[in-house]
Amino acid sequence: MNAENQRLRGMLSQVSNNYSTLQMQLMTLMQHQQQQSSTMIVEEDKKHHEAGGPVVPRQFMDLGPNAATETDEPSRSSSEERTPSGSGSPPNHKNETVPFDQNKSNYRDGKAIRREESPESESWVSNKVPKLMNTTNKSVEQASEATMRKARVSVRARSEAPMITDGCQWRKYGQKMAKGNPCPRAYYRCTMAIGCPVRKQVQRCAEDRTILITTYEGTHNHPLPPAAMAMASTTSSAATMLLSGSMSSGDGLMNMNPNFLARAILPCSSSMATISASAPFPTVTLDLTNTPNPLQIQRTPTQFQVPLASGFTRPVPHVFGQALHNQSKFSGLQLSQDMDSVQAPQNTSFSDTLSAATAAITADPNFTAALAAAISSIIGGAQPNNNHANNTTTSTSTTTNTNNTTTSNSNKIGSFPGN
DNA sequence: CGAATTTGACCCGCGC
DNA sequence: GCGCGGGTCAAATTCG
Ligand SMILES: [Zn+2]
Numbered sequence: 001m002n003a004e005n006q007r008l009r010g011m012l013s014q015v016s017n018n019y020s021t022l023q024m025q026l027m028t029l030m031q032h033q034q035q036q037s038s039t040m041i042v043e044e045d046k047k048h049h050e051a052g053g054p055v056v057p058r059q060f061m062d063l064g065p066n067a068a069t070e071t072d073e074p075s076r077s078s079s080e081e082r083t084p085s086g087s088g089s090p091p092n093h094k095n096e097t098v099p100f101d102q103n104k105s106n107y108r109d110g111k112a113i114r115r116e117e118s119p120e121s122e123s124w125v126s127n128k129v130p131k132l133m134n135t136t137n138k139s140v141e142q143a144s145e146a147t148m149r150k151a152r153v154s155v156r157a158r159s160e161a162p163m164i165t166d167g168c169q170w171r172k173y174g175q176k177m178a179k180g181n182p183c184p185r186a187y188y189r190c191t192m193a194i195g196c197p198v199r200k201q202v203q204r205c206a207e208d209r210t211i212l213i214t215t216y217e218g219t220h221n222h223p224l225p226p227a228a229m230a231m232a233s234t235t236s237s238a239a240t241m242l243l244s245g246s247m248s249s250g251d252g253l254m255n256m257n258p259n260f261l262a263r264a265i266l267p268c269s270s271s272m273a274t275i276s277a278s279a280p281f282p283t284v285t286l287d288l289t290n291t292p293n294p295l296q297i298q299r300t301p302t303q304f305q306v307p308l309a310s311g312f313t314r315p316v317p318h319v320f321g322q323a324l325h326n327q328s329k330f331s332g333l334q335l336s337q338d339m340d341s342v343q344a345p346q347n348t349s350f351s352d353t354l355s356a357a358t359a360a361i362t363a364d365p366n367f368t369a370a371l372a373a374a375i376s377s378i379i380g381g382a383q384p385n386n387n388h389a390n391n392t393t394t395s396t397s398t399t400t401n402t403n404n405t406t407t408s409n410s411n412k413i414g415s416f417p418g419n
Numbered sequence: 420c421g422a423a424t425t426t427g428a429c430c431c432g433c434g435c
Numbered sequence: 436g437c438g439c440g441g442g443t444c445a446a447a448t449t450c451g
Contacts, residue, residue: 172424174443187442191423201442 011165022230153235154215156205157288163202164214167228168192170200181206193222211289238273238284 157164163186170188178185183204190198198218205211216235224232274285 171422173445175424175426176441176443179440185441 022234150217151239151282151284152215152217153239153284153286154213155231155235155286155288156211156213158210159212160210161212162186163188164212166214166231167225168198168220168232178203183209190218190220192224192228193220196221234286235284238286241273241275241284 155164163170169191171191172186173189174187175184176187181203183206185201185203188200188202190196190200196218198216198220200214200216202212202214205213216231219236220232274287275282
């Protein structure tokens with residue numbers, strides 16, 4: 001009984017999630033195409049080459065080279081102190097397990113090693129780059145991974161469910177109490193494939209328990225079911241966007257402003273993407289909430305917001321780049337609504353851009369796939385009872401509905417941040 | 420009975 | 436060098 005309930009609940013959250021995901025994805029994709037076509041393509045190409053095997057249309061999605069980050073809660077406040085989990089007891093035995101990277105992982109996994117590091121499989125490889133992997137040989141491949149290993153994408157969404165369903169299967173491998181947060185953070189690992197390095201951590205916001213922050217890290221080394229596609233591609237594209245952006249502006253960006261934060265808003269929805277190079281590493285945060293805490297935004301002086309929006313601003317990339325440089329000046333730049341006016345000017349080619357973008361997107365297999373995936377998952381998942389039957393209508397309305405649903409869920413988009 | 424989760428121990432980088 | 440804290444491992448336990 002409960003199970004049923006929970007399941008239903010989960011599905012619901014999933015649906016709304018999917019929707020938002022789609023939005024983001026769309027946004028990110030657009031950006032991609034315009035700006036970084038080159039970068040990503042190259043990478044993908046590379047991958048394809050090497051990873052000849054598998055199959056499936058678009059299997060790997062990478063977060064892009066470099067940098068990691070903690071997603072955690074950007075939220076301010078929550079300064080509660082609490083003693084650490086109280087671990088820290090005397091060591092026992094156990095030495096055999098040396099935490100080497102994946103090399104080790106083979107052992108650890110026991111017999112299930114089938115993925116040994118054949119040259120081809122390299123594309124995904126494990127993600128641990130941390131320390132000890134000094135193994136000489138892997139140099140190259142590893143290097144690439146090493147470079148890219150840290151990108152993370154975190155998604156903030158409202159969800160009752162303990163974890164948003166994204167189409168992947170996850171095995172929980174740990175849980176910890178976060179320092180300033182009463183809610184524990186859970187660590188999951190992808191189990192859809194044996195060696196899949198993808199990990200994610202889930203944590204609930206301290207103040208607003210309804211917000212769930214999910215952070216994805218790594219690249220799937222296996223084909224994803226359509227349902228999983230939406231999230232995966234979204235995150236990957238988001239990451240790529242970030243990376244390409246930062247790259248374009250050069251490392252300078254990162255060096256320049258450790259605290260720098262870039263924001264892109266999707267006015268049409270409440271979702272927005274936040275790119276941050278703050279701290280040690282870059283992070284992309286996709287915010288699907290209505291941002292109940294406008295404070296958060298203000299709290300970081302160095303961030304600025306760019307309307308992506310309804311208008312599909314093509315210049316985004318540039319904006320980013322420049323913004324990076326001028327960010328301080330742009331800090332005040334938020335025009336969710338003014339956008340229109342703003343757009344107008346650059347609008348010159350708007351229609352052009354739009355159509356182009358649309359075309360590109362549509363053309364993009366990933367997008368279509370994702371879209372299809374999302375929809376199908378929504379339909380399929382949402383109506384376990386009736387499942388097949390009338391979908392035509394459903395599908396059509398679904399999109400719309402979802403939209404509303406999501407909106408209503410988070411509702412109050414209308415309310416503007418007073419502060 | 421195998422698979423997934425729970426949960427305390429362990430590893431390791433970092434700041435003091 | 437020590438303690439803290441984030442992350443991971445793996446034995447024990449629960450779930451299906
Ligand atoms: Zn995976």
